[in-house]
Amino acid sequence: AQKVTQAQTEISVVEKEDVTLDCVYETRDTTYYLFWYKQPPSGELVFLIRRNSFDEQNEISGRYSWNFQKSTSSFNFTITASQVVDSAVYFCALSERGYGNKLVFGAGTILRVKS
Amino acid sequence: DTGVSQDPRHKITKRGQNVTFRCDPISEHNRLYWYRQTLGQGPEFLTYFQNEAQLEKSRLLSDRFSAERPKGSFSTLEIQRTEQGDSAMYLCASSLGAVSQATNEKLFFGSGTQLSVL
Numbered sequence A: 001a002q003k004v005t006q007a008q009t010e011i012s013v014v015e016k017e018d019v020t021l022d023c024v025y026e027t028r029d030t031t032y033y034l035f036w037y038k039q040p041p042s043g044e045l046v047f048l049i050r051r052n053s054f055d056e057q058n059e060i061s062g063r064y065s066w067n068f069q070k071s072t073s074s075f076n077f078t079i080t081a082s083q084v085v086d087s088a089v090y091f092c093a094l095s096e097r098g099y100g101n102k103l104v105f106g107a108g109t110i111l112r113v114k115s
Numbered sequence B: 001d002t003g004v005s006q007d008p009r010h011k012i013t014k015r016g017q018n019v020t021f022r023c024d025p026i027s028e029h030n031r032l033y034w035y036r037q038t039l040g041q042g043p044e045f046l047t048y049f050q051n052e053a054q055l056e057k058s059r060l061l062s063d064r065f066s067a068e069r070p071k072g073s074f075s076t077l078e079i080q081r082t083e084q085g086d087s088a089m090y091l092c093a094s095s096l097g098a099v100s101q102a103t104n105e106k107l108f109f110g111s112g113t114q115l116s117v118l
Helices: none
Strands: A003-005 A010-014 A019-021 A024-026 A032-039 A046-052 A059-061 A064-069 A074-079 A088-096 A109-114 B005-007 B010-013 B019-024 B031-037 B044-050 B053-057 B065-068 B075-079 B088-095 B113-117
Touching (some): A003 A088, A024 A074, A074 A088, B005 B088, B019 B088, B019 B113, B031 B075, B075 B088
Parallel strands (some): A010 A109
Antiparallel strands (some): A019 A074, A032 A046, A064 A074, B031 B044
16 A cells, blocks of 8 residues: 655754655555645645656755655655745645546645744 | 536535536546545546446446536536435546547646535
């Protein structure tokens, strides 16, 4: 069975600090996809990144970066120089290869960035 | 691109009543999903449509829940004889996926319908 664990329930940082959100996953499939979504107070989840299981290259997008390590089944997300607008709930999610994209989400990490 | 819209945003009902939610996906999207999110948890998959065909239903979806997407455009989710345990945020998402091959495309979510059962 698939499972995603986000052990950090809530993180508080001061603006401009770097912060890493952890994600550990379990799956028996060799082909799978990992995602991060952001849920601001307005409620809609916003897609941040998708990674397939064959691509372990780390990715950087502006202040965001992702570290995918199959050896530890982890897909961690780092925000560099955090800003107040980064305050949200962040979800890591997993889907197995298929014709639809049924996601299994972690419980989420609440990030609070204080000015 | 108007995004995924859901109606209503909030619904308060008494236990035992029926409720219906509507989701309008992004117009060209062929796939539509319903998820349920309770406080402090991540969304849980409920069901999924490709065009008008309901291709998968979660075991979470009891017989009191039914979803339709009659013309492959908007979708409705109905809950009959609501229970207090049905209180949650119901999220709709849509995506554009290839018909004949496996894809794991990104989903576009609506803002959800918050259901409170008293």
